[in-house]
Amino acid sequence: MREITYRQALNEALAEELERDPNVFLMGEEVAEYNGAYKVSQGLLERFGPRRIIDTPISENGFSGLGVGAAMVGLRPIIEFMTFSFSLVAFDQVVNNAPNMFTMSGGQFNIPITFRGPNGPAHQLGATHSHATEPLYANAPGLKVCTPATPRDAKGLLKTAVRDNNPVLVLEAELLYSSKGMVEPPDEELLIPLGQAEVKREGSDVSIICYSQTVPLALATAQKLEDEDISAEIVDLRSIKPLDEKAIFDSVAKTHRVVIVEQDCPFCGVGAEVCYRIQQNIFDELDAPIIRVSQEDVPMPYNERLEKAVLPNADKVIAAVKKVCYA
Amino acid sequence: MQRAEQRDEVEMLALMLLIRRFEERASQQYQAQKIGGFCHLYIGQEAVVVGAVAAVRDDDYIITAYRDHGHALARGTSANACMAELFGRETGCSRGLGGSMHFFNRQNHMYGGHAIVGAHVPLAVGLAFAIKYRGEDRVTLCFFGDGAINQGAFHEALNLAALYKLPIVFICENNLFAMGTSVKRSTSLKQIVDRAEGYDIPGEIVDGMNFREVRDKIAEIVSSIRKEPHPAFVEVRTYRYRGHSMSDPASYRTKQELEKYRLDDPITRLRAQLTREGKLTNEQFDQLDKKAKETVLASVKFAEKSPQPPLDKLYDYTYANGAGEAGVSPVKSNGLAADIAATE
Numbered sequence: 238m239r240e241i242t243y244r245q246a247l248n249e250a251l252a253e254e255l256e257r258d259p260n261v262f263l264m265g266e267e268v269a270e271y272n273g274a275y276k277v278s279q280g281l282l283e284r285f286g287p288r289r290i291i292d293t294p295i296s297e298n299g300f301s302g303l304g305v306g307a308a309m310v311g312l313r314p315i316i317e318f319m320t321f322s323f324s325l326v327a328f329d330q331v332v333n334n335a336p337n338m339f340t341m342s343g344g345q346f347n348i349p350i351t352f353r354g355p356n357g358p359a360h361q362l363g364a365t366h367s368h369a370t371e372p373l374y375a376n377a378p379g380l381k382v383c384t385p386a387t388p389r390d391a392k393g394l395l396k397t398a399v400r401d402n403n404p405v406l407v408l409e410a411e412l413l414y415s416s417k418g419m420v421e422p423p424d425e426e427l428l429i430p431l432g433q434a435e436v437k438r439e440g441s442d443v444s445i446i447c448y449s450q451t452v453p454l455a456l457a458t459a460q461k462l463e464d465e466d467i468s469a470e471i472v473d474l475r476s477i478k479p480l481d482e483k484a485i486f487d488s489v490a491k492t493h494r495v496v497i498v499e500q501d502c503p504f505c506g507v508g509a510e511v512c513y514r515i516q517q518n519i520f521d522e523l524d525a526p527i528i529r530v531s532q533e534d535v536p537m538p539y540n541e542r543l544e545k546a547v548l549p550n551a552d553k554v555i556a557a558v559k560k561v562c563y564a
Numbered sequence: 565m566q567r568a569e570q571r572d573e574v575e576m577l578a579l580m581l582l583i584r585r586f587e588e589r590a591s592q593q594y595q596a597q598k599i600g601g602f603c604h605l606y607i608g609q610e611a612v613v614v615g616a617v618a619a620v621r622d623d624d625y626i627i628t629a630y631r632d633h634g635h636a637l638a639r640g641t642s643a644n645a646c647m648a649e650l651f652g653r654e655t656g657c658s659r660g661l662g663g664s665m666h667f668f669n670r671q672n673h674m675y676g677g678h679a680i681v682g683a684h685v686p687l688a689v690g691l692a693f694a695i696k697y698r699g700e701d702r703v704t705l706c707f708f709g710d711g712a713i714n715q716g717a718f719h720e721a722l723n724l725a726a727l728y729k730l731p732i733v734f735i736c737e738n739n740l741f742a743m744g745t746s747v748k749r750s751t752s753l754k755q756i757v758d759r760a761e762g763y764d765i766p767g768e769i770v771d772g773m774n775f776r777e778v779r780d781k782i783a784e785i786v787s788s789i790r791k792e793p794h795p796a797f798v799e800v801r802t803y804r805y806r807g808h809s810m811s812d813p814a815s816y817r818t819k820q821e822l823e824k825y826r827l828d829d830p831i832t833r834l835r836a837q838l839t840r841e842g843k844l845t846n847e848q849f850d851q852l853d854k855k856a857k858e859t860v861l862a863s864v865k866f867a868e869k870s871p872q873p874p875l876d877k878l879y880d881y882t883y884a885n886g887a888g889e890a891g892v893s894p895v896k897s898n899g900l901a902a903d904i905a906a907t908e
Contacts, residue, residue: 262697288697291728293724294720294723294724294727296720296723296724298686298716298717298720299686299689299717299720299721299723299724300686300720300724301686302683302684302685302686302687302689302690302717302720302721303686303687303689303690303693303721303724304690305686305687305690306627306675306686306687306688306689306690306691306692306693306694307690307691307693307694307697308690309675309687309690309691310625310675310691310694312693312694312697314690329680329683329717330683330686330717333680333683334678334680334684334687338676339881339882339883339884340661340662340881340882341658341661341662341666341668341676341677342661342662342666342668342670342676342677343656343657343658343660343661343662343881344659344880344881344884345658345668345669345670346668346670346675346676347884349884378882379883381883402883402885403883403884403885
């Protein structure tokens with residue numbers, strides 16, 4: 238194991254998959270000559286050439302559709318959105334074409350495509366550039382959605398996504414590109430299956446269910462809770478769809494109290510689905526109603542103070558935990 | 565691989581007849597409520613797809629919009645599989661899961677059947693991208709209507725095709741109306757073909773009621789693309805005799821206009837050309853027509869007898885490798901399949 242950044246981990250995943258399979262190509266805005274808006278594709282043009290690392294004009298609908306078409310005849314495109322906020326321009330291709338094709342063709346055309354890029358609120362980017370798109374995409378049958386929070390998960394999930402025979406969205410964490418973590422050495426194949434959550438920290442009093450940018454928040458909050466003698470278990474979903482029900486239920490059966498910390502907006506958000514499944518399947522395990530900590534239900538303000546007020550933070554999580562623990 | 569100029573014109577006429585008779589029968593079956601959803605008929609436009617398909621190889625890619633019955637038939641999908649699809653049966657060309665607007669035939673390189681106007685044009689560019697990526701000499705034919713040319717996806721796709729010099733022919737089937745809106749009310753250009761000029765794509769106007777003109781012009785373009793990949797644009801001027809869909813009485817146009825086009829019917833025209841040249845007798849034509857009618861009638865019987873898609877396979881076509889792959893746990897409404905069975 239060695240320590241690398243989230244950005245490097247993604248870069249390694251891309252390079253390894255491009256190396257492994259000649260049908261894999263990377264396409265998107267500024268991915269080639271500029272080396273990626275967030276430098277995730279650094280050096281790939283030099284290594285793999287312009288046939289496989291392809292710059293596009295600002296045409297998300299066009300190049301996403303191009304990817305879906307290429308996937309119909311067996312290529313395995315990796316389509317980068319400069320941010321998933323821009324994927325909304327390509328919503329029709331991602332939601333209507335990619336996941337529907339397999340059904341509509343009676344199973345003749347599966348679409349082995351990966352859509353990837355930063356997702357979720359970053360820092361003072363305003364309402365148009367701060368979307369957490371995971372509930373939008375997880376709602377579409379036929380799509381798979383994963384949300385890595387660590388360099389190791391980023392590498393392992395992206396590689397798995399590229400090999401999956403279905404459209405997979407790898408929603409990267411915009412604020413975590415420079416974060417560091419331990420990852421297996423490059424000569425060791427790292428594949429993390431979709432649909433497997435990971436307990437990032439063991440605990441006994443409360444389960445904090447989180448993903449993507451809320452994982453470091455939950456971990457930091459768990460430290461603070463320790464000072465108040467509350468032992469929090471941190472369950473990182475890693476994949477939103479498929480959802481690892483078992484890992485969630487196992488943790489809840491252990492702690493009997495749940496706080497969901499999600500980076501999306503509350504209405505029909507990821508936490509709502511998790512809540513539903515917990516109460517439907519293991520209602521009797523609960524000692525308190527579940528609380529969700531999400532964004533506030535407003536378009537993201539630019540003002541820094543207001544933005545902080547909109548986002549989940551340690552104070553909100555601590556208050557929620559105390560409430561479910563009746564502390 | 566069969567080359568364009570070798571395709572027998574009498575066979576192509578038979579194909580146009582098959583499409584015409586299939587659509588007439590589909591219309592009748594729709595009215596008898598055997599067919600659900602939306603149903604858009606191709607009657608009047610047969611020379612466009614048959615001419616285009618006659619100009620290319622069987623391994624070239626074709627993709628179209630929702631008025632797709634003719635395209636599937638022209639690409640060798642059987643009338644049985646097409647009618648069964650309209651009936652929503654398991655034996656349909658999309659296993660009864662696609663319906664009228666979503667015909668697919670992977671084996672014959674027919675890539676759909678797409679029902680969001682303009683949204684398949686980027687897919688077509690992707691097919692062409694894959695051809696170039698693999699260094700093949702195939703060509704993609706992308707069909708769409710005049711309604712698609714004002715969609716953003718269309719414009720983005722044309723730009724990408726020109727930028728990457730991809731082997732694709734954009735074939736605009738200009739039947740003068742996008743649903744009930746005439747081209748004059750939808751498009752700021754005097755002629756649609758000028759759209760191509762904005763992307764430095766060579767464009768042509770072709771008479772879509774003339775099989776030979778469609779075939780020859782597209783064959784010429786395709787031959788140039790095979791030498792050096794590039795996009796091309798063809799505005800094919802045609803006419804649909806029926807409304808936009810089965811529910812449309814087409815009151816936005818005059819009987820005189822329809823009659824004018826009917827007199828220029830593509831089937832009558834090719835028939836006259838072949839008869840004049842001594843390649844077809846009236847008896848032979850009647851035989852072809854009789855055979856087309858019989859084939860279509862048999863397809864209705866086939867569809868009626870075909871099984872419904874099984875309820876226990878409901879989740880099998882959402883993810884490749886089957887449901888449950890990689891731990892997929894779809895939200896199943898409790899007892900859904902049983903509920904459906906109970907209402908039947």
